[in-house]
Amino acid sequence: MKGYAAAAGSSTKQRRWKWLALAVLMLVFFSMLVPLSFLLGLHNGFPVGWLSDESSPLDSFEFDGNGIIEKNSSKGDSRVEQMLRNFTPSLPEEIVQDIAEGGDMKLNYSKRNEVSEQLTSGLTGVASHPESEVLTEGVDSKMHPALDTKLGARVGVKLSDVSNFAGAQKSCELEFGSYCLWSKEHKETMKDAIVKRLKDQLFVARAYYPSIAKLQGQENLAREMKQNIQEHERILSEAISDADLPPFVPEKIQKMEETVAKANGCTVECSNVERKLRQIFDLTVDETHFHMKQSAFLYHLGVQTMPKSLHCLSMRLTVEYFRERPLDVDTSHAYKVNDPSLRHYVIFSQDVLAVSVTINSIVTSSMDTADVVFHLLTDRQNFYAMRFWFARNSYRDAVIRVLNIEDLNLSNLIDFGVTQLSPSEEFRVSIHNFDEPQLLHMRTEYLSIFGHSHFLLPEIFKNLKKVMVLEDDMIVQHDLSTLWNTDLEGKVNAAVNFCKVRFGHLETFLGGNINDRSSCLWMSGLNIIDLDKWREHNLTGIYLKLLNRFHNGSEATWRTSALSASLLAFQDRIFSLDSSLVISGLGHDYSINEDMIKNAVALHYNGNMKPWLDLGIPTYKKYWKKFLTQGERFMDECNVLH
Structure with a gap:
């Protein structure tokens, strides 16, 4: 019995040692498998081998049948996209989606109250179209009221994917909008x-070094290449710009070129070098694309966020309104505001500075203002600031009536949600030319409707009976009285x-409801x-x-x-005005002829780069600034345009 017990104990120990040995073997196996998978690039999203670059390929974004932007589920979360999310931690999800596609923060305002009311473009679609892509671009106070609580985040709509065309590639403007024009x-x-x-040079040398180090008889070349790599790394660790480089850098560059040329003459496994160079290329492309996204985000943040000075102006005017309670123009000029024999101008706006410049330009350019009445429609948030501003500042003999659209009795339209302020919209449209269908690239145009x-x-x-909107x-540079008397020949909208x-x-x-495919679209701005x-x-x-x-x-x-x-409702009801009367695009087009600008009756700053923003087009700002109200105390105190 004693011998049996000893044998049983020995057998138990042997089994214990077998399991322990198996566990050790498994541990050794996995300890070799993990670095091997890293070297072969079998992980998800990380650089391969010993490359030190901290970039990873971007996740791909696709559009489904409804035009909604989606992240490709075949890839894991990209560190670049994670960095982008970390870069904008407090922004609404719609804005982050917009940035993922690179929209011109109609940052679709693209606009200006958009923290920006538009950032770069969260996309939700409504249709699929093989020939065009329509993206909303945020513009000034032209935003949906429901977006006010989100600091005006603009939403873009994708009607088709450019990838529907074989070999088609998105242009910078198509992907990043008006940021590309500005950049x-x-x-x-x-x-x-x-x-x-x-x-x-460092990237190429790193790609060659592992293969050179394994070659027999190339120990000196491997040692030389390693030394050059270390010297380059030392220089780059201390230099950001060319001014930081030491004077002997040209010698180091020449030495590295000679070393790489020697390595190129050696017989090495091309697939290994090619793979590493391709990884470097992919990482560089990903890094470039990330910085483009980041730059586009900052641009759209700048053009879509209300500047601090303008916010200050609006708040100061609102406070002062409740202190002083100015005279009600509706009472003092009641006989004029409803007189159809006078000239009535209508403006929808949420920006007191912008609308004051527009009104001042009209009044300054008019020969007679005794018969001019302005109807300014705004929302409740900006109503008191605008009312106080136009009570403080006179515009010759013109009457200015400020209305809060949310207080108007329009009960029959409540079901459609139209009672909130929803002024003109701007759209970025990318299309193919009908006359050159063989061309795969698309051109981008900007519409205001x-x-x-x-x-x-x-x-x-x-x-x-008639209004001018x-x-x-x-801004208006010539008297509009002649234009006011235009015979519309039975049409509704000039x-x-x-x-x-x-x-x-x-x-x-447009749903196949078009009467004439060759008909031109029309622009809002002056109607x-x-x-x-x-x-x-x-x-x-x-x-x-x-x-x-x-x-x-x-x-x-x-x-x-x-x-x-809008397009379908006014179809066949548009009276065409001379295109030279109104010059559009001063908020996005850098190439407008200056003579055309000077001779135009009116200038339209449609686009993201509004003249009251730092990012506005400098060449065109002078025409707008000419009509700024001078000597206004609140503008000076809020440092407006200083």
């Missing part, structure tokens, strides 16, 4: 060209045609409206039916439905 004009001289060359609030005009001004990013985009380009998006003809054709009713058709209940389609509904 080209403000491209800085490279101050680290030599530093970048050193990095390139009536918002939902414009279709309340017959309800708000029941006693008027302007936007707050307009507007400037925009023939760079035609109805046929948006055929699918003469025949209210009698509007009522006769029941344009508001037609618009609401179209709005109900294109709006599917989402916040994104609420804004984008304005494009389709």
Whole structure:
């Protein structure tokens, strides 16, 4: 029995040792498998081998059938995208999605109240179209009221993916919007060209070194290459720009070139070197794309966020209104505000400084202002500031009436949500040319169109027969009295045609309701409206039916439905004005002829780069600043445009 017990104990110990040995073998196996998988690049998203670059490939973003931006599920979270999320921790999800696509923060305002009301473009689609892509661009106070609580985040709508065309590639402007226009004009001289060359040499040397170190008889070359790599690393650890480099750098560059040339002459396994160089290339592309996204975000943040000085101005005026309680213009000039024989100008705005410049330009350019009445429609948030401003400042004999659109009795339109301020919308449209279908690249144009609030005009001004509608990013350089007397020949809306985009380009998006595919689109900005003809054709009713058709209940389609509904509602009802009367694009186009600007009746700063922003186009700012109110105490105290 004793011997049996000893044998049993010995057997138990042997089994214990077998399990222990197996565990050790497994541990050794996995300890070898992990670094092996790292070296072979079998992990997810990290650089391969011993490369030290801390970039990783970007996750790919795709559009589904509805145009919604999605991240490719076949890849893990990219560290670049994680950095982007860390860079904007407090922003709404819509804005972060917008940045993922690189939208021009109609940062779609792209606009200006957009923290920005537009950042770069969260996308939600409404249709699929093989020939065009439509993105909303945030513009000034032209934002959906529901976005105010989000600091005006703009939402973009993708109608088609450029990848529908074989070999098509997104242009910078298509992907990043008006940021690309701005960045080209403000491209800085490279101050680290030599530093970048050193990095390139270092990358190539690192790719060759592992293969050279394994070759028999190349010990001296391997030692030389290792020494050059260490010297380059030492130099780059202390230098950011070319000015930081030591004077002997040219010698080091020449020495590294000779070493790499020797390595290139050796017989090495090309697949290994190719793989490492491809990894370096991919990492560099990813890093470049990340910095483009980051730069686009900062640009859109700048153009879509209300500057501190303008916020200060609005708040100061609001406080002073409740202190002084100015005279009510509706009472003192009641006989004028409803007189159809006078000239009535209507402006929808949320920016007191912008609208004051527009009104001042009209008054300054008019020969007689005794018959001029301005109707300024705003929201409750800006109502008191605007009322106090125009009570403090006189504009010759013109009457200025400020209305809060949220207080108007428009109960029959409540169900459609049109009672909140929704001024003009701006859209970035990328299209293919009909006459050159073989070309895969797309061109991008910028449109400005009536918002939902414009279709309340017959309800708000029941006693008027005609009004001229302007936007707050307009300035007028000549008397508008002649234009006011234009015979519309039975049409409802006199507007400037925009023939760079035609109805046929948006055929699918407009639901096949187009009468003439070759008809030009029209631009808002300066429009003469025949209210009698509007009522006769029941344009508001037609618009609401179209709005109900294109709006599917989402916040994104609420804004984008304005494009389709406005275009179709005014179809065949537009009286074409001479295109030289109004020059558009001063908020995004750097190439407008100065003679055309000087001779134009009105200038339209549509686009992201508004003249009151630091990022505005400097060449065009002087035309806008000429009509700023001078000697205004609150502007000086808030440091407006100083």
